[in-house]
Amino acid sequence: MTPTAQLSSLGITLPPAPPKGGIYKPVVVVGSLVYLSGHGPYLGDGGMIRGRVGEDLDLAEGHAAARQTGLAMLATLQQELGSLDRIKRVVKLLGMVNSTAEFADHPKVINGCSELFAQVWGDDCGIGARSAVGMGSLPGQIAVEIEGIFELNA
Amino acid sequence: MTPTAQLSSLGITLPPAPPKGGIYKPVVVVGSLVYLSGHGPYLGDGGMIRGRVGEDLDLAEGHAAARQTGLAMLATLQQELGSLDRIKRVVKLLGMVNSTAEFADHPKVINGCSELFAQVWGDDCGIGARSAVGMGSLPGQIAVEIEGIFELNA
Amino acid sequence: MTPTAQLSSLGITLPPAPPKGGIYKPVVVVGSLVYLSGHGPYLGDGGMIRGRVGEDLDLAEGHAAARQTGLAMLATLQQELGSLDRIKRVVKLLGMVNSTAEFADHPKVINGCSELFAQVWGDDCGIGARSAVGMGSLPGQIAVEIEGIFELNA
Numbered sequence: 417m418t419p420t421a422q423l424s425s426l427g428i429t430l431p432p433a434p435p436k437g438g439i440y441k442p443v444v445v446v447g448s449l450v451y452l453s454g455h456g457p458y459l460g461d462g463g464m465i466r467g468r469v470g471e472d473l474d475l476a477e478g479h480a481a482a483r484q485t486g487l488a489m490l491a492t493l494q495q496e497l498g499s500l501d502r503i504k505r506v507v508k509l510l511g512m513v514n515s516t517a518e519f520a521d522h523p524k525v526i527n528g529c530s531e532l533f534a535q536v537w538g539d540d541c542g543i544g545a546r547s548a549v550g551m552g553s554l555p556g557q558i559a560v561e562i563e564g565i566f567e568l569n570a
Numbered sequence: 571m572t573p574t575a576q577l578s579s580l581g582i583t584l585p586p587a588p589p590k591g592g593i594y595k596p597v598v599v600v601g602s603l604v605y606l607s608g609h610g611p612y613l614g615d616g617g618m619i620r621g622r623v624g625e626d627l628d629l630a631e632g633h634a635a636a637r638q639t640g641l642a643m644l645a646t647l648q649q650e651l652g653s654l655d656r657i658k659r660v661v662k663l664l665g666m667v668n669s670t671a672e673f674a675d676h677p678k679v680i681n682g683c684s685e686l687f688a689q690v691w692g693d694d695c696g697i698g699a700r701s702a703v704g705m706g707s708l709p710g711q712i713a714v715e716i717e718g719i720f721e722l723n724a
Numbered sequence: 725m726t727p728t729a730q731l732s733s734l735g736i737t738l739p740p741a742p743p744k745g746g747i748y749k750p751v752v753v754v755g756s757l758v759y760l761s762g763h764g765p766y767l768g769d770g771g772m773i774r775g776r777v778g779e780d781l782d783l784a785e786g787h788a789a790a791r792q793t794g795l796a797m798l799a800t801l802q803q804e805l806g807s808l809d810r811i812k813r814v815v816k817l818l819g820m821v822n823s824t825a826e827f828a829d830h831p832k833v834i835n836g837c838s839e840l841f842a843q844v845w846g847d848d849c850g851i852g853a854r855s856a857v858g859m860g861s862l863p864g865q866i867a868v869e870i871e872g873i874f875e876l877n878a
Contacts (some may be wrong), residue, residue: 553667705859
């Protein structure tokens with residue numbers, strides 16, 4: 417199944433692509449690689465999931481924020497590329513968690529995004545290299561920010 | 571106008587490229603991509619803009635630190651590549667702000683660098699993908715560190 | 725000397741590759757580039773070097789943690805690629821230090837990894853572009869996390 421058909425079969429309707437929050441392009445394509453700017457957990461109505469994981473949000477809420485961030489990333493990719501079906505696979509994600517100094521479960525938070533991508537592109541192409549780390553702060557105190565590199569179909 | 575001509579028309583004289591602060595290369599070229607190491611707001615006289623944005627520096631000072639970081643990046647690219655005119659466009663920036671846990675305006679800080687690059691390469695080629703995030707700390711307590719990927723002309 | 729011969733002449737036996745700690749691939753290859761997921765200072769017996777540099781660990785201990793992280797990266801590359809000799813050079817490292825807000829010597833910490841890679845691939849090919857920065861927190865409170873991009877031999 418294509419990513420688009422997969423989304424449909426999962427009953428997922430993507431939110432609108434988030435508005436830009438600064439001087440950057442949402443997506444830059446170089447050769448077969450797609451560089452996707454850092455995204456946050458955009459809710460589609462203009463709101464974002466905000467707060468520090470380990471303090472304002474628990475692990476489950478952080479995981480949900482990472483999944484929502486993944487949906488926003490998909491929305492931007494679809495808007496900028498015309499279709500998600502142009503993307504062959506996930507190459508790399510940098511998952512950044514707005515977390516307390518004591519928080520230790522960053523990978524479990526970012527899994528919220530990785531699980532979504534594995535559903536959309538499958539367990540091979542949907543899973544790429546990754547780092548999951550804790551930030552001192554994030555723009556607008558969003559809970560999660562994720563940037564990515566993807567590969568286009570030939 | 572070429573980037574070099576653009577710099578000249580803006581009346582900008584680049585500072586000397588900053589000295590290396592560790593075991594790395596300032597620039598690595600692979601195919602048409604240029605990987606530029608993380609740079610700080612080098613002042614050219616050996617000094618750096620230091621401090622935490624939201625505490626020691628306000629938003630305007632953070633923005634100025636990001637612009638100064640952009641100048642240092644340009645200086646390194648010019649020194650290592652021979653000329654900025656070899657660069658076609660900005661592919662991606664990772665903008666890291668030394669900020670308090672409560673700071674929320676990281677994109678506005680990093681815009682200081684992005685606005686400079688948009689002046690040098692124009693609004694299309696000068697603006698790439700980007701993430702702007704808050705770090706727990708930065709080397710020598712500099713205010714901003716930015717790394718980048720650029721594309722060479724064919 | 726090849727990287728494998730170099731390791732041998734240095735008397736270094738690599739630890740086993742660390743187990744995965746989330747939903748990602750240790751390595752993704754795209755064209756001639758190898759994207760290596762973020763690694764921590766894995767000790768080979770299941771343990772990791774944990775703690776905050778500047779508080780729980782001093783500079784020398786942080787440096788040792790970065791070297792251990794480098795060994796774990798080499799172990800993963802060897803396991804996933806079959807041989808380190810397939811790698812031509814280091815392109816870029818992102819070195820992330822779990823450090824206090826006052827810590828300032830991140831480059832000296834990450835040098836622990838860069839010195840190891842310079843021994844394995846030599847001073848030219850073993851040294852790439854790099855950023856060395858301080859995180860708010862890291863998974864499992866490990867002391868260091870490093871991700872990398874490498875180039876394969878043609």
